[in-house]
Amino acid sequence: MxxxxxxxxxxxxxxxxxxxxxxxxxxxxxxxxxxxxxxxxxxxxxxxxxxxxxxxxxxxxxxxxxxxxxxxxxxxxxxxxxxxxxxxxxxxxxxxxxxxxxxxxxxxxxxxxxxxxxxxxxxxxxxxxxxGPWTVDAAEVVVRAKGGGAPRPGLGIDVGNPHIVVALPDEAELGGLDLTVQPHMQPEPPHGANIEFVVPSDPLVTDGVGSIRMRVFERGVGETLSCGTGVAAAALAVRHWAGPAAPDHWRVGVPGGTLEVRMPYVGDEQHVLLSGxxxxxxxxxxxxx
Missing domain, CATH: 3.10.310.10 (Diaminopimelate Epimerase; Chain A, domain 1)
Structure with missing residues (x-):
């Protein structure tokens, strides 16, 4: 061999x-x-x-x-x-x-x-x-996850690969998800998508930096301890929901640690940057x- x-x-x-x-x-x-x-x-x-x-x-x-x-x-x-x-x-x-x-x-x-x-x-x-730049898909995708209760709406974010981000109300629901089973999306994106489940911190923003926690189911893999583009997509989705006063710097906790996301302007375009x-x-x- x-x-x-x-x-x-x-x-x-x-x-x-x-x-x-x-x-x-x-x-x-x-x-x-x-x-x-x-x-x-x-x-x-x-x-x-x-x-x-x-x-x-x-x-x-x-x-x-x-x-x-x-x-x-x-x-x-x-x-x-x-x-x-x-x-x-x-x-x-x-x-x-x-x-x-x-x-x-x-x-x-x-x-x-x-x-x-x-x-x-x-x-x-x-x-x-x-x-690089990202896009937000306004079309709603409904996501049902095992252990996650009722189906919830997800926001499509593309950062070079496709993501669906779902907001959850608290840490207990985040921890109760069974991601050994692939969540169901309706409608199913044509090329599939990574699915992020996020919970905002309380307070959401401290010293100008936003904070959230998340878990992720990656297409072709399953649940992973971390997903870099998923972290970026999750921060972008929460920033989108929070409105124009939301910060451009986020810390995202995942089961494997903490990553940081920034959204500076590069020339005339706003980019998303991931570090860790x-x-x-x-x-x-x-x-x-």
Missing amino acids: PSITFTKGHCTGNDFVIVPDVDGALDLTDDQVAVLCDRRFGIGGDGILRVVRAEAIPEGRDAAAAGAEWFMDYRNADGSKAEMCGNGVRVFVHYLVQAGLSELSDTPMLLGTRAGVKTVTRAPNGYEVDL PATLVYSGEVALA
Whole structure:
């Protein structure tokens, strides 16, 4: 059996199998990805991050033309391709720096993804990624979750990948959700969506910074301890509901820790930025099924 090298990494408990493939020679099947991410029969992870030079694969050539040296080929734990992963970007960049494949000093790093080129900088709490502008979908999606009582309306937020954010009244209902079962959405978004369940803190804003807690069910994965783009979507949704006086800086608690979200203007557009830690756990070699 052929074997590959890998590194296990995580961001606030959202964990990934990082596979170096700088020249784009590796072609993992959906089943191979699923086995590698299996927590009993494989390494275990919420997804796989293939580290490949942008110019080496067709999907990365636009990113290479825009100045990005590296492309993050992100696959969910079931093998399906995903547009973006906010936590994945940070641990991907941390891997590049620690492996000596790239540097990140005063100059931001450009990174190719299926959702376009993302800009990454260092931050006091780790790394910060500019997810770019976002869109709000006014069409209501009703979400029913096991253990969550009556169906509740959700707000669609797209930050490069699709999310549905649902507000809950208190921590008891948040903790009572059974996210081992996929929540039902009506109508079902055409390409699926990550689903975030959020509870505002009391008070909602302290010293100009908003605060919420959330849990997430990720499409193609299930419940995860953290979801970077989901954290951004949740903060954007609560800010949207709170109205024009709401702050542009948020702290979001997830089961795996705390992440921060900012919404500064970049030129004439308002962007959403996500920051938090990234950790590499161990490296090894594994035989491919």
